[in-house]
Amino acid sequence: MTRPASKPAPLLALLTPAVLVLAWGLVSSARLFPPSLFPHPWDVARGVALEFRSGRLVNDAIASLFRVSSGFLLSVALGVPAGLLLGHSVRAREALLPLVNFFRSLSPLAWIPFAILWLGIGDAPAIFLIFMAAFFPIVLATTAAVASIPSVFFRAARDLGIEGPRLLSAVTLPAIAPQVITTLRVAAGLSWLVVVAAEMIAGRDGLGFAIWDARNGLRIDLLAGAMLVIGVIGAGLDRLLVQLTRIPSVRWGYER
């Protein structure tokens, strides 16, 4: 039997950010840097509270989350099936993998001008950019996961009379689930990075736009506040996706 997992220490996870904020406050209070360049955590907290009460922060967070979830889910919905196809078919790999690698090498930010020209300002260009950031890593990781399924699983499935579409649901998908979940975490992080950049340039709202707006208004406290919120939501999204790794039927992929 494997040894039981060590118990998590939530206090430790809270202690390190607390120490960081304390150090930030001390450096800021010591006036080592001008307040216009290095805001005090208290000012940032006050700014965040004001933005929250006005409703702007919540609206921006919702707008960003909507774009990220739309782009990310679209990438998963198309990327996983594309990866399954490429993983199973040598012909498909030969035909499409060079294209996937080409587009994967392009920074999603390079698409910003085209995104604005084609789709204007608002949700659509941001969703498009998130899709361009998340789709290709998902395709590649799914392809690799399918190609590395041990052949013994398919042999055992054949012995057990598992064929056709049932092979996909009973063998292929569960066999790649741990790797795909890890990729989804990476892709969600990428999506969150890209939405901020996209909203800075092609948005009228969202947390990226809030950063740009604060910068234009020289509100360094709001700028830092928006950054904090982005970080907290990003970490929260990852924690949400980590829950997928707690599903008993995928634990085997993380405990060897």
Added chain:
Amino acid sequence: MTGKPLLCLESVRVAFGPVEVLGGLDLQVRDGEFVALVGPSGCGKTTLLNVCSGWLAPSAGRVDRPARLRMVFQQDGLFPWLTVDENILLGLPPSPDRGAQRRRADALLDLIGLRTFAGVYPHQLSGGMRQRVELARALGGETPLLLMDEPFSSLDYLARLKMRLELARILRERPRTVVLVTHDIEEAAQLADRVLVLSERPARVCAEVALDGSRPRDPTDPDVVSAVHRILTMLGLESNGESRLIGAPAATGARGRRE
């Protein structure tokens, strides 16, 4: 042997490009027999088993096999995303009677002594326990023929000894025709009714050693010792009664023939 032929290979040849792995091999396994295949490393034992299972089509020759058979694999063939219980249930023939399925699964869990581990995932079990579950899943198919590809090779020595006893006990309760590929000659001599010795590549059956008595045989039994020595000699690992292997027991005498 009185049983009717269950598995029959005639002049089977397998070649991968210019490399001929099986060179016109003949093999017949009768119903109820336990046949072990031994041979030099890389001679094509697993290829032969792949042909027997239908996973690999021969380049030439004829293969008659039962429509349904099950295989126990060298590496983990259990699905790691399913519990022990779910793996065993998956091995049962489909039936709308869920109660009957449950009883069959429970009987198999009892047979391998892992009823209390039913809800556990394979990666939480030891290697020996996993092999027992795989054996139970294979037995659950109620197919007449079991093909076993070095099923205990990844286990440590003591676990291997224990699994030999377990396999013999399980087969007493659920008799099957078995073809076992193994590199462990003592294992073959303890368990099999016939040990077939394969030649170097391209492999053919070059010799056969028959053994009597109930399984598992005592490894110190003179017949078993003699069989082990005969096989070692056939494989070129022993000559003139002098073992080339450190610790190999002395030869006495055994039934066998060279082809």
